[in-house]
Amino acid sequence: MPKDKPFIIPNFESKSVENSLKGIGFTCIYALDFKEIVALSPKVQASVLKSGDFRDDSGLYLCLDNHEILLSVDSNFLNHYVLPKEITMLVTSFASGSSGFPLKTLNIMTSRSLPYTDE
Known part of the structure; x- marks a missing residue:
């Protein structure tokens, strides 16, 4: 999978998902605050x-x-x-x-x- 593939993830206080994805080289990460609605x-x-x-x-x-x-x-x-x-x-x-x-x-x-x- 390309490392610049976009990911929408939850913006956990612990940054657990963000850190895991960055740790394996992904670069296009969008951490959304809870209940924030974004138009894709x-x-x-x-x-x-x-x-x-x-x-x-x-x-x-x-x-x-x-x-x-x-x-x-x-x-x-x-x-x-x-x-x-x-x-x-x-x-x-x-x-x-x-x-x-x-x-x-x-x-x-x-x-x-x-x-x-x-x-």
């Missing part, structure tokens, strides 16, 4: 939201041509739950222990079951 183009805005706990963790809010997207992944209590009301897409954590259910489940046979595949 006329139809694209972004904002970094802080997790509500003590960790250096965050989420990302994007507005792409009036489609609101919220990426929270593993952030706890994101922005103290002050979040957009009608988002287009939510990207959040998923407990992978149930991965493939019910597609890969053989012992559930009801009219609602999906056929088993070997993919």
